[in-house]
Amino acid sequence: MLTAALTTTVAALPGCGEPIAVRTPAAVDTTLVLSNVATGVILGLYRELDGKAAAFDTAVGQLAGNPTDANLAAAQAAWRTARAPWEQSEGFLFGPVETGGYDPALDTWPFNLVDAQTLLAGSDPITPTVVASLDGAVKGFHAIEYVIFGQDGQKHAADLTPRELEYLVALASDLATSAHQLRMEWEPSGGNFVDQLGQAGVASDVYFTRRAALQELVNGMLGICAEVADGKIAEPFESRNLELEESRFSNNSRTDFVNNLTGAATIYTGSYAGQNYGGLSAVIVGLRPDLDRKLRAQFDSAIAALGRMSPSFGQAVLDNRSSVEHAQRAVHDVAETLEHEILPLLHRP
Amino acid sequence: MIRARWWMAVAWAGATACEAPTGNTVPGPSADAFSGGVATVFDATGSAFGHPAPTLSSTSLAHHDAGDAAFEAAFVTAPAPVNPGLGPLFNSSSCAGCHTGDGRGRPPNPGEVAAGFLVRLSLPGITPQGGPVPVPGFGGQLQQRAIQGVSPEADLAISYVDSAGVFVDGTPYALRVPQLALLNPYAGLPGGLLTSPRAAPPVFGLGLLEAVPEQEILQLADETDQDGDGISGRPNYVYDMVSGQTMLGRFGLKANTPNLLQQAFVAYNEDIGVTTSFLPAENCEGQIPACATHPPELRDSVVQAVTFYLRTLAVPARRALDDSTARHGEALFAQLRCSACHQPTLHTGGVLGVPELSNQTIHPYTDLLLHDMGPGLADGRPDFLATGSEWRTPPLWGIGLTAAVNGHTTFLHDGRARSLIEAILWHDGEAHGAREAFRALSAADREALIAFLRSL
Numbered sequence: 149m150l151t152a153a154l155t156t157t158v159a160a161l162p163g164c165g166e167p168i169a170v171r172t173p174a175a176v177d178t179t180l181v182l183s184n185v186a187t188g189v190i191l192g193l194y195r196e197l198d199g200k201a202a203a204f205d206t207a208v209g210q211l212a213g214n215p216t217d218a219n220l221a222a223a224q225a226a227w228r229t230a231r232a233p234w235e236q237s238e239g240f241l242f243g244p245v246e247t248g249g250y251d252p253a254l255d256t257w258p259f260n261l262v263d264a265q266t267l268l269a270g271s272d273p274i275t276p277t278v279v280a281s282l283d284g285a286v287k288g289f290h291a292i293e294y295v296i297f298g299q300d301g302q303k304h305a306a307d308l309t310p311r312e313l314e315y316l317v318a319l320a321s322d323l324a325t326s327a328h329q330l331r332m333e334w335e336p337s338g339g340n341f342v343d344q345l346g347q348a349g350v351a352s353d354v355y356f357t358r359r360a361a362l363q364e365l366v367n368g369m370l371g372i373c374a375e376v377a378d379g380k381i382a383e384p385f386e387s388r389n390l391e392l393e394e395s396r397f398s399n400n401s402r403t404d405f406v407n408n409l410t411g412a413a414t415i416y417t418g419s420y421a422g423q424n425y426g427g428l429s430a431v432i433v434g435l436r437p438d439l440d441r442k443l444r445a446q447f448d449s450a451i452a453a454l455g456r457m458s459p460s461f462g463q464a465v466l467d468n469r470s471s472v473e474h475a476q477r478a479v480h481d482v483a484e485t486l487e488h489e490i491l492p493l494l495h496r497p
Numbered sequence: 498m499i500r501a502r503w504w505m506a507v508a509w510a511g512a513t514a515c516e517a518p519t520g521n522t523v524p525g526p527s528a529d530a531f532s533g534g535v536a537t538v539f540d541a542t543g544s545a546f547g548h549p550a551p552t553l554s555s556t557s558l559a560h561h562d563a564g565d566a567a568f569e570a571a572f573v574t575a576p577a578p579v580n581p582g583l584g585p586l587f588n589s590s591s592c593a594g595c596h597t598g599d600g601r602g603r604p605p606n607p608g609e610v611a612a613g614f615l616v617r618l619s620l621p622g623i624t625p626q627g628g629p630v631p632v633p634g635f636g637g638q639l640q641q642r643a644i645q646g647v648s649p650e651a652d653l654a655i656s657y658v659d660s661a662g663v664f665v666d667g668t669p670y671a672l673r674v675p676q677l678a679l680l681n682p683y684a685g686l687p688g689g690l691l692t693s694p695r696a697a698p699p700v701f702g703l704g705l706l707e708a709v710p711e712q713e714i715l716q717l718a719d720e721t722d723q724d725g726d727g728i729s730g731r732p733n734y735v736y737d738m739v740s741g742q743t744m745l746g747r748f749g750l751k752a753n754t755p756n757l758l759q760q761a762f763v764a765y766n767e768d769i770g771v772t773t774s775f776l777p778a779e780n781c782e783g784q785i786p787a788c789a790t791h792p793p794e795l796r797d798s799v800v801q802a803v804t805f806y807l808r809t810l811a812v813p814a815r816r817a818l819d820d821s822t823a824r825h826g827e828a829l830f831a832q833l834r835c836s837a838c839h840q841p842t843l844h845t846g847g848v849l850g851v852p853e854l855s856n857q858t859i860h861p862y863t864d865l866l867l868h869d870m871g872p873g874l875a876d877g878r879p880d881f882l883a884t885g886s887e888w889r890t891p892p893l894w895g896i897g898l899t900a901a902v903n904g905h906t907t908f909l910h911d912g913r914a915r916s917l918i919e920a921i922l923w924h925d926g927e928a929h930g931a932r933e934a935f936r937a938l939s940a941a942d943r944e945a946l947i948a949f950l951r952s953l
Contacts, residue, residue, distance in 0.1 A: 260583070266645035281610055364542040
């Protein structure tokens with residue numbers, strides 16, 4: 149069971165006798181890597197999410213003021229646009245997004261249809277304050293998805309009731325508020341979580357060692373790989389039950405999955421929005437250039453394989469199952485490398 | 498949550514390669530990173546509490562993973578194709594909604610709807626089973642959420658007043674004293690109402706605690722303080738709902754729950770409003786019309802899977818073993834007699850259905866017994882044999898990772914302590930002597946003790 153790399157790691161554990169010589173990531177400045185990932189990639193993506201959630205809120209305002217099919221289509225497009233950075237940010241589900249309750253507020257699934265219908269059937273005003281106090285399953289991306297796409301994905305502007313528009317306006321406002329607050333948790337001018345990660349082992353109350361922070365990056369990538377392969381894909385695939393498909397109202401699941409893996413890859417490569425900030429790759433490439441090439445290629449393969457599930461994820465689950473299995477396997481390959489080759493390299497004091 | 502299996506190899510090799518030397522006068526581990534024995538994982542990140550025990554067989558691992566998915570699953574109002582059965586009254590729509598990252602909840606901030614925090618209710622007296630008397634119209638727990646169209650039982654509001662203190666060296670400190678209010682109750686609250694606010698405790702390592710032989714726990718008890726050290730330690734004996742027998746209580750902040758199965762199905766019922774064959778009546782049945790009788794909302798197999806998940810969550814390894822400050826703090830922990838209740842070392846016997854976890858030496862820093870913690874911490878709400886001022890010693894393993902996993906450092910049953918230092922300073926009653934000894938430490942020694950706790 150033990151590989152050579154793992155033996156090396158064990159020997160480097162504190163309190164376990166004589167440490168043996170290991171090749172360490174010390175050749176690169178890991179503090180700089182962490183700081184660049186935090187500021188360049190993570191904060192960058194949260195800023196993008198904030199901006200796009202605000203743009204979606206604006207599009208919903210236009211739809212509510214003038215409920216035409218064109219304005220509905222614009223709101224739907226703005227929802228997809230805002231969802232992309234969110235799904236990418238699922239490549240690093242740690243820190244405030246988890247501890248501050250942002251994930252359930254933005255993206256609880258399944259959507260609570262019965263509660264939403266009860267709310268819509270009532271007569272109490274639906275304000276952003278009311279929505280803020282609702283359970284996650286009645287707000288966020290999937291509640292909005294239900295209102296603007298409809299259960300069958302065939303929503304027309306004429307179908308939108310005044311009550312639905314009132315709900316939608318409050319939902320969009322709440323989404324924008326949550327996205328903004330999440331960004332501010334990371335902003336140096338706000339909660340400054342960039343420094344908790346970037347100053348790991350130096351001046352962080354959260355990560356007492358740089359190793360812990362580097363491991364957090366890998367855990368984030370591993371976590372989304374597991375969720376995509378073993379949850380989001382596996383559950384509808386194994387049961388052939390499309391009610392288990394997450395973004396089925398909008399038929400956006402395949403794009404979600406591609407963005408999930410893209411976000412993880414961004415943490416690794418450090419390439420975001422046309423800039424290279426230096427990701428975890430900067431630590432690995434000096435130790436194992438072959439491993440760096442392998443993982444980059446596996447990310448590319450996984451993202452490509454997810455994109456080849458056609459004509460849609462839902463249809464592929466029913467009619468093109470080999471494309472789904474292939475994509476699932478490709479995501480597993482990334483996870484295997486992260487778990488069995490990348491983590492052991494980092495796991496040293 | 499994380500499915501990485503790489504830790505397996507580390508724990509295996511380490512368990513054989515570096516058995517800890519013990520045997521000094523201090524009861525407890527020395528230089529033993531393996532806080533959970535073979536069920537130890539090396540992860541000091543936000544995922545630290547969420548790993549399966551590394552030695553699980555592939556069959557056990559599949560069972561654990563099924564429980565993991567169920568622990569994360571968000572329930573919705575029935576009827577629904579996926580996860581129906583939420584409410585009508587609830588505290589959270591999922592297990593993970595309170596035990597985020599399998600970790601610790603905190604009190605709500607002003608204006609925030611509580612998550613990971615609830616209030617137990619009762620009236621004076623005891624039931625035929627020996628437990629607290631439910632409050633008519635409210636039951637034994639306040640649900641501050643409800644499905645649409647149903648009123649929550651009440652809103653929670655917690656305010657604080659500062660209480661100033663001073664270390665013996667003259668350094669001042671302030672503790673915050675919580676004041677709980679139940680606002681906008683849907684019906685009148687009776688006079689004589691007893692309340693006990695609770696932050697959700699971490700859920701890892703519980704299978705190991707479940708497997709500590711009863712005799713080992715009882716040997717630590719000293720109900721009448723025969724040894725005269727001011728520290729007694731009493732077992733709680735509680736009602737086992739499945740067998741109908743009285744059993745040793747191990748779980749819950751007052752040790753009012755005998756085993757993890759009961760912990761799981763009571764939480765499904767009380768916290769999420771999900772009925773099971775174990776507790777087929779909704780938590781609000783007989784109180785509100787929306788609480789109709791219906792078949793159980795969750796299959797027994799899911800309850801069993803979640804129970805198995807709780808049983809097999811691993812313990813994060815101790816860190817900073819080579820840090821002299823933390824090691825000095827460890828010595829102080831023993832010198833101050835913190836370790837009299839926060840027992841560093843226990844042993845597991847056979848673990849039901851999980852031979853992988855059997856016969857381990859573990860370092861949970863608890864005796865699983867009740868101790869009188871004085872009037873300041875008292876909730877005044879008895880729970881089986883636990884008095885209104887007794888609490889079960891909480892395990893300290895993993896406590897240094899609270900900020901990483903949960904983004905806060907609030908401790909004690911209701912999260913009133915904003916730091917480990919404040920948590921120590923709240924100790925009273927049987928821990929009065931230890932607290933006073935801590936208050937008399939130099940600033941450097943206080944820091945060392947905290948450094949030790951942060952290494953757990």
